[in-house]
Amino acid sequence: MTNRTLQTKQDLDALDFDRSGEGNGLLPVVVQSHATGDVLMLAFANRQALEKTLETGQMHFWSRRRNELWRKGATSGNTLALVSLHADCDADTVLALVTPAGPTCHTGERTCFGEGAGSTLGRLDATLASRDELRPEGSYTVKLLDDPNLRLKKLGEETAELVAALAVGDSGKAVEEAADLVYHVLVALRACGLDVAPLLEELDRRA
Secondary structure, three states: OOOOOOOOOHHHHHHOOOOOOOOOOOEEEEEEOOOOOOOOEEEEEHHHHHHHHHOOOOOEEEEEOOEEEEEEOOOOEEEEEEEEEOOOOOOOOOEEEEEEOOOOOOOOOOOOOOOOOOOOOHHHHHHEEEEEOOOOOOOOOHHHHHHHHHHHHHHHHHHHHHHHHHHHOOHHHHHHHHHHHHHHHHHHHHHHHOHHHHHHHHHHHHO
16 A cells, blocks of 8 residues: 555555454554544454444444444543544554544543653643643642733743743753743643644644
């Protein structure tokens, strides 16, 4: 396969549903957040499940335990909206890029692999979301979220400090100040009702 993007039911003809040798026609599907790059879950799908996914734009899988088709989020509401499907080089594994609505894991975590397995920005964004929800006493993030003047002031300060470090070629200081600025940008976006996803999607669009 040269073009490994799966867009139509006919594209599924290129997949090797029998490669495992188990005769069940199932392929593993690695589900990844399109915005953050976090691996969210691993499930299995047969041709019917993948056709239903392409048809509806919502991730469908095949339950090996119940021996039936199922749609992610049908009962919980934590759906996975399809962005794109891709086959691997052997055409026996599928990568699904998705936009999740709510946590993916049944435990309530964002991913089935725990927060430590996510991307750095994804973990930071999850921490900010937790601070915003739980409002722990003494939290600097909560203080920023509650004070728009302080948020803007800190954005200006961190930007100026980054520019100063870059002006003198202090690479170590520049990295530290850039990290500070990224944190304050994410807090400011969250105060406007935004998480990291639309920011990363815009960067991906521009790339």
